[in-house]
Amino acid sequence: MVPKGKLIVVGGAVDKGSFTEKNDVKGVQHNFNFFERGILKRIVTESRLGSDSRIEVITTASQIPEEVGLEYEKAFHYLGAMNLGILGIKTREEANGKEANDRLATADIVMFTGGDQLRLTSILGGTTFHRSLLLKYAAEPVVIAGTSAGAAACSHNMIYQGSATEALLKGEVKITSGLGFIDHVIIDTHFVHRGRIGRLFQAVVGNPMLLGIGLGEDTGLLITDSKKMEALGSGLVILVDGRFINDTNLTEIELGEPISIEHLVVHVMAKGSLYDLATHKLIVHKADRTLLLKNLPPEE
Amino acid sequence: MVPKGKLIVVGGAVDKGSFTEKNDVKGVQHNFNFFERGILKRIVTESRLGSDSRIEVITTASQIPEEVGLEYEKAFHYLGAMNLGILGIKTREEANGKEANDRLATADIVMFTGGDQLRLTSILGGTTFHRSLLLKYAAEPVVIAGTSAGAAACSHNMIYQGSATEALLKGEVKITSGLGFIDHVIIDTHFVHRGRIGRLFQAVVGNPMLLGIGLGEDTGLLITDSKKMEALGSGLVILVDGRFINDTNLTEIELGEPISIEHLVVHVMAKGSLYDLATHKLIVHKADRTLLLKNLPPEE
Numbered sequence: 001m002v003p004k005g006k007l008i009v010v011g012g013a014v015d016k017g018s019f020t021e022k023n024d025v026k027g028v029q030h031n032f033n034f035f036e037r038g039i040l041k042r043i044v045t046e047s048r049l050g051s052d053s054r055i056e057v058i059t060t061a062s063q064i065p066e067e068v069g070l071e072y073e074k075a076f077h078y079l080g081a082m083n084l085g086i087l088g089i090k091t092r093e094e095a096n097g098k099e100a101n102d103r104l105a106t107a108d109i110v111m112f113t114g115g116d117q118l119r120l121t122s123i124l125g126g127t128t129f130h131r132s133l134l135l136k137y138a139a140e141p142v143v144i145a146g147t148s149a150g151a152a153a154c155s156h157n158m159i160y161q162g163s164a165t166e167a168l169l170k171g172e173v174k175i176t177s178g179l180g181f182i183d184h185v186i187i188d189t190h191f192v193h194r195g196r197i198g199r200l201f202q203a204v205v206g207n208p209m210l211l212g213i214g215l216g217e218d219t220g221l222l223i224t225d226s227k228k229m230e231a232l233g234s235g236l237v238i239l240v241d242g243r244f245i246n247d248t249n250l251t252e253i254e255l256g257e258p259i260s261i262e263h264l265v266v267h268v269m270a271k272g273s274l275y276d277l278a279t280h281k282l283i284v285h286k287a288d289r290t291l292l293l294k295n296l297p298p299e300e
Numbered sequence: 301m302v303p304k305g306k307l308i309v310v311g312g313a314v315d316k317g318s319f320t321e322k323n324d325v326k327g328v329q330h331n332f333n334f335f336e337r338g339i340l341k342r343i344v345t346e347s348r349l350g351s352d353s354r355i356e357v358i359t360t361a362s363q364i365p366e367e368v369g370l371e372y373e374k375a376f377h378y379l380g381a382m383n384l385g386i387l388g389i390k391t392r393e394e395a396n397g398k399e400a401n402d403r404l405a406t407a408d409i410v411m412f413t414g415g416d417q418l419r420l421t422s423i424l425g426g427t428t429f430h431r432s433l434l435l436k437y438a439a440e441p442v443v444i445a446g447t448s449a450g451a452a453a454c455s456h457n458m459i460y461q462g463s464a465t466e467a468l469l470k471g472e473v474k475i476t477s478g479l480g481f482i483d484h485v486i487i488d489t490h491f492v493h494r495g496r497i498g499r500l501f502q503a504v505v506g507n508p509m510l511l512g513i514g515l516g517e518d519t520g521l522l523i524t525d526s527k528k529m530e531a532l533g534s535g536l537v538i539l540v541d542g543r544f545i546n547d548t549n550l551t552e553i554e555l556g557e558p559i560s561i562e563h564l565v566v567h568v569m570a571k572g573s574l575y576d577l578a579t580h581k582l583i584v585h586k587a588d589r590t591l592l593l594k595n596l597p598p599e600e
Contacts, residue, residue, distance in 0.1 A: 168536055168568055197497050197538070198536055201568055231560075234558075235558075236468055236498055236558075238497070240566075246582075247582065247584050247585070248584060249570070249584045257570075258534075258535075258536075258570030258571055259568065259570055260531075260567075260569055260573040260582070260584035261567060261584070262567050262582040262584060263565055263566075263567065263582075264565070264566040264567070264568070265563055265564070265565060265566075266501075266540075266563075266564045266565075266566045267560075267561060267562050267563065267564070268468060268498075268501055268559065268560055268561040269560055270468065270549070270557075270558030270559055271558055273549075273560040282546075282547070282560070282562040282563075284547050284548060284549045284560035284561070285547070285549060285552065
């Protein structure tokens, strides 16, 4: 079934503020630079009601939710989107409660902040809030957006840990079940600056049915009809398609040993390029975009 | 013509000591950790005379050649290789002079340190030293090794600049002619920690005839017969094969605009895996190695 909602996943900011793993309160101030504001603006304009949309910012992933929430509030206000609430769900009880679900019912944009994606799945997974959001995404033109941890949690399969410095060692990349707004992909964020190409490769070689999506900082994807993907922002989106892997030593090596992989197919998406998850076709030329999208996105 | 020499390219150390762009004297102390020592040992054992080999360490790339030279001396001495000289060629005059060329004539191992690869090509390129080393590599079983800048300079085409943070913007990656010990490849180093996947992609999309080689820290390649490549060390070797690129916007965009690329083929080599530049075949299973190498390399 084709969902009526849209999904926007963002790789995080170059300044590490949106990724609060270090509880970096100071960093939050620098979070919303020009480029990420560009993506935030797109989140607003993709919503049916534009800047009149009701926005709920879900700070569940963050360990400094108040600070992060305030910064999102400032950024959306800067864009003229004033109808915004911070929904700081901190427990499963709150996620099953009336307030969260009443507010979800009237939201046009649901924005998941950065932080720890395991907080998102362990606190929200299977709650009334989560199930209602899945239903809303299927039936209504809601925009679900996530940055950093909030992006990683959007797919059925979610990377939640895996050191870049540990290279491509079997078992180093930890995967669990995400919030499930999109299937057949696995999303990694902060892709360029944290050198995470190896961990995305490992996620894909473990199950080549998944398309690996690496989102650079200040970079995102707009996903419509759960298959049409448009690159947003200043950086790189890397797609890793493992369906044509010829060979790997994955199953013969022990945990902790390095993985070899023959023949991954990789695409690089710059802003404005389009990829169709159904046909696996990348459109790089502006003139060809109408092949994939009936209505050209507005030039920024 | 198949050269009689062997080539060992190394991605640099995790600690930044070997890459002296920051004139980081303190960092040099931490340069030779366990893993890089493992590769240095392999450099020694690949030489016909083993630890009796005459080693010349070329510190030309470095702006702190004395410090870097001393550290290499310590490391090779630690491995029992005592017959070592530091050849700190600093000018083209020295590279054309009698001492450098006499010492080159009797060397079994020529080791290029890190630093700035443009110093290597601009000081050594076309000199008697450079031409003699090319002849020696063709005719004698010399081992030429290079780490970081020393590795980048080994191919005919050499990346000498290009910011990882600038993503994949047309013209950001600067390429010039290298020392030319191996053709049809382009080598990038410090691949994982400096997030350089984008710059290697750009080098390859500009001329897909070149195989892009991304060397992680503490990771290297042994290249024999100028085509058989074996991965060494603890990290990742990424190979980027652009021959099957379907489409790119490279020629229609302006300098500074982001590049999209459809269908790069990428291989991941872990320690012990083998790749044949002639057949483009990757061997990941230990049992299959004899397909490519007549004599199995010794297990470390």
